[in-house]
Amino acid sequence: MNEKVAKLYQERLNRYMTALDCGKPDKVPVSFGIGDWIVKHTENNFQEIFYDWEKSIKAVDDILPEFDVDVFGGGPTLWWPPMWDAIGSKLYKFPGMGLDENSTFQFVEEEYMKAEDYDAFIANPTEWIATTYLPRISTEFENPSSLRGISALIRSSVAFAEYNNYMGASWGKWTVEHGVVGQFTGMTKAPFDTLGDALRSMKGILLDLRRRPEKVAAACEVIVPHNINYALSGAGADTRFPCFAPLHRGSYPFLNPYQWENYYWPSFKAVIEGLWAKGKRTYFYAEGDWTPYLEKIAELPDKSIVFDIDLTDAKKAKEILGGRFCLIGGMPTTLLTYGTPEKVKEQVKRSIDELAGDGGFILGAGGVVMGDAKKENIMAMLEAAREYGTY
Amino acid sequence: MSEKEKKFVPEPGTCTPWKVKMEELGGIPGNEEIVKKDWERLDETAYNFLWFWVHR
Amino acid sequence: MLTDTLAKAILDLEEEQVIVLVKERLAKGDSPLDIVESLQKGMSEVGKLFETGEFFLSELVMCGEIMKDAMEVLEPHLIDSVSGNKGNIVVGTVKGDIHDLGKNIVVMLLKGAGYNVIDLGVDVPIENFVEAAKESKAPLIGISVLLTGCQEAMKKTIDAIRAEGLNTKVIIGGNYIDELVREYVGADYFANNASDGLRVAKQIFS
The missing domain is CATH 3.40.50.280 (Cobalamin-binding domain)
Structure with a gap:
């Protein structure tokens, strides 16, 4: 890292760390990632960017010099599809493989775990994943004792290792060459979401809450230590940066208040507290509207989360969580797509006025920035952040 | 192997814990630490690979 | 308040009771269309409670599932009937x-x-x-x-x-x-x- 980049990195790191600890840095830190909106600004289609990581890295390298962000959310793709193809995964459709080469990826929601699997899962979840779930979600691994099945598992696990190495190398490169600070290390989920996303599906778990609530509670409890471990292990023991926790069914109005308090919250709270006990903060990625639950969230240990405001009432979030937890947000994703640079700038000013106050605030887009976001709007956001963001 | 294979519920972060492996082997002639270090690291990778498909 | 027991059972999301009641009424010779009307009455109440914020998506999904099961029982009896009438x-x-x-x-x-x-x-x-x-x-x-x-x-x-x-x-x-x-x-x-x-x-x- 040359001296200039090293200095830049240190400044940005201080800004991020200070805000995470609810302090007031020199400027309001800005957080942003390169979503798949970048694809149309490259010579490549979606399939090429998703499948070819050199092209994906190049897309990031090309834009980062003009991208003045403190906290960087990463490159355009969440997954490397060859790993999924290698085992014939049914979970996603990818561009050029099941979908048009110019579409983004989509999740195929099914009850991959059946209602009758609960007992086996609760008794020994890792065993159940290996012997029941993995063959069920993987066309190439349907028969684990065949050559086809064994080779699929080898291919996919090699791809898993390759991908992790590549991710590590990419982040190293971005840090050294562009001085950006990575947003998080490791990931976890609310146990209810672990169960409700890829396992029981949205409909499955909502019905389970009425038909077999005791199984839902038992399964969530079993998942807690796994989700704590997964976050720390995936982070390579780093505890400076928060671990990413994309949250789904806890947003309003999926669950009624009784269900939320009894089935969503206790196990997730246990994960957050378990991680915090080990010094690891949770990036509470609250997609959707979490306004009705702010009071409960406020019961968490001070600073144990950074709360991402998507459709949650920002003023209430500030009022209830502010001072004790860092807040991130202030830019609705729809404005980045349908707004104009002028409107985006006005919003940045308004958000900083309302939310930045005495610190503990990071400017960012709430929720996922999708492929149709306009580059000029994103650039306007970053510019305005510097214009209005000095404390 | 299969006769000796023990029934156990692996702790988070493990598939085949070193402790179980050692009980099966009943001790090894060499330095346990040298073998254990990589065994545990690779076992944890296997664990992460399996749970990856759930967390995705 | 709902006086219709079937509509009430829908509103209470009592899935087993709904199926029992549907079968009972079919056996009694009730017109399948009248039974559907009761189901709709219950569902419309569920919709109202969702609108006012008393019910959540979890209740709507459950209600949808109950309706689906009830309609499966009714379908063979409904061949000649038209379902909607509002447009x-x-x-x-x-x-x-x-x-x-x-x-x-x-x-x-x-x-x-x-x-x-x-x-x-x-x-x-x-x-x-x-x-x-x-x-x-x-x-x-x-x-x-x-x-x-x-x-x-x-x-x-x-x-x-x-x-x-x-x-x-x-x-x-x-x-x-x-x-x-x-x-x-x-x-x-x-x-x-x-x-x-x-x-x-x-x-x-x-």
């Missing part, structure tokens, strides 16, 4: 989007409220919307969307409907949609949840 509504998820949950909730509520819903499914090609609109002469078309990347497809679908000179209103529905999106794609209305959609339908068909 036709065409509904589908926009091309490029395979998400059906939001759409299914709306379809269920609309059916429960007595509309004849023509459900085109998910990832619906533009031509299918146009054809269904022409054939059914539906005064309202609902396009469901989850992915923001499907804006262009939504705009093209609406352009194609307008190009046919059809006198039909278009509502787009999805969690992230707002006035900006509505204006951009050229829809008449937007809804962020099923009950907003229901209100718009009520307004158009009154």
